[in-house]
């Protein structure tokens with residue numbers, strides 16, 4: 416897992432198959448040759464290179480671990496390795512793929528009708544159609560069960576009203592998977608609705624002013640009496656469990672992705688420490704700097720091992736949401752700390768986007784919050800360890 420580093424001290428790559436290593440190399444090449452040369456420009460402009468979507472599709476990176484309907488159906492370690500490489504580029508790139516594959520394609524794949532799957536999945540896998548996922552609302556983030564968005568049955572349609580906030584890919588999406596309660600109320604009445612671009616009453620507005628995850632589209636979605644045909648309701652799921660099952664898929668990808676950002680800041684700090692001379696020596700020769708590098712690297716190896724075991728469990732269908740919370744919480748936390756320390760090693764250069772470190776650092780602040788905040792994952796673990804839910 417550390418092949419590109421040239422410092423795979425723990426020989427983690429021995430845990431991978433040749434096929435997994437080849438796939439990782441192909442994704443690394445895409446990131447190095449087609450994404451990294453433009454990331455600074457996109458980060459500054461607050462844009463995402465949507466034109467990369469067909470290329471991501473061609474490489475099988477959209478809905479990668481799903482079977483059929485044009486999806487490659489890879490094992491979960493391969494999926495994780497790909498997310499790691501993408502986030503070595505930028506969290507925005509991994510986010511794009513996570514939302515498309517795990518939050519928009521997965522619910523259609525797992526809970527959709529045959530007609531819905533045929534209609535959406537092949538185009539989404541190819542990157543020709545884009546999806547987004549609307550769960551969070553202005554007044555309900557960590558507690559999505561309290562959502563206010565409502566769907567009222569009216570003949571063979573549902574009439575949707577409400578607002579979803581912080582929606583990745585919101586303004587570029589052809590289809591939004593929107594979670595809403597039916598007018599009967601109660602948690603079990605939460606259903607998923609496929610809201611299509613252009614449906615009257617549906618609007619997506621981009622959110623500006625982000626200082627984090629700038630190379631990613633984030634939007635507010637509003638629904639004013641949007642008439643959604645009953646055939647666009649996901650038939651095979653009801654209740655909060657539906658969106659939470661999608662989050663498990665995406666959180667798994669984030670646990671791997673965070674180690675990509677972690678590796679990028681480690682490599683940048685190591686290279687800088689070896690070339691920056693102060694007091695007549697490279698700063699890498701000072702004990703305090705070596706300690707910082709050793710700490711960053713040690714946590715990286717541990718996070719990668721957690722991911723590898725998690726991937727194994729997931730392939731055996733034995734990973735539950737507690738395992739995924741453990742990995743998301745640990746790996747994002749240590750990546751963020753690594754980015755802060757790496758920033759310190761770069762001195763004043765650490766605050767410019769000419770180096771990748773502060774871009775990753777600010778991105779990781781979003782990753783720390785989305786897909787369940789660090790606090791929420793702590794409480795999920797706490798509940799597992801004590802049997803006592805402490806959410807409310």
Ligand code: TGC
Pocket residue numbers: 509510511513514548550551556557558559560583654655656659660662663665736785786787788791795806
């Ligand atoms: P609670 O009563 O505990 O659970 C309701 C039902 O769901 C089941 N369940 C899960 N099932 C599958 N996976 C999980 N992770 C599950 N967690 C719970 C549970 O067993 C129960 O089932 P049943 O059959 O008994 O009904 O629900 P609660 O209301 O107390 O909430 C629990 C809590 C706080 C853990 C949950 O709501 C939560 O995870 N909150 C965080 C919200 C969140 O993560 N939002 C993310 C939005 S999407 C996003 O951020 C995308 S970023 C995209 C990007 O750019 O990468």
Ligand code: FAD
Pocket residue numbers: 514548549550551555556557558580581582583584628633781784785786787788789790791794805806807
């Ligand atoms: P809140 O829930 O209001 O939390 C505020 C603070 O209170 C946090 O520190 C939290 O940990 C703490 N807190 C809350 N409850 C508890 C508790 N019980 N105990 C202790 N502390 C608590 N959502 C989507 O649906 N789709 C998307 O595509 C999407 N993309 C996103 C992209 C970005 C860049 C960002 C930043 C967010 C995105 N989100 C998306 C929303 C994200 O999932 C939420 O921001 C997240 O779930 C937290 O909700 P909140 O921001 O409302 O914070």
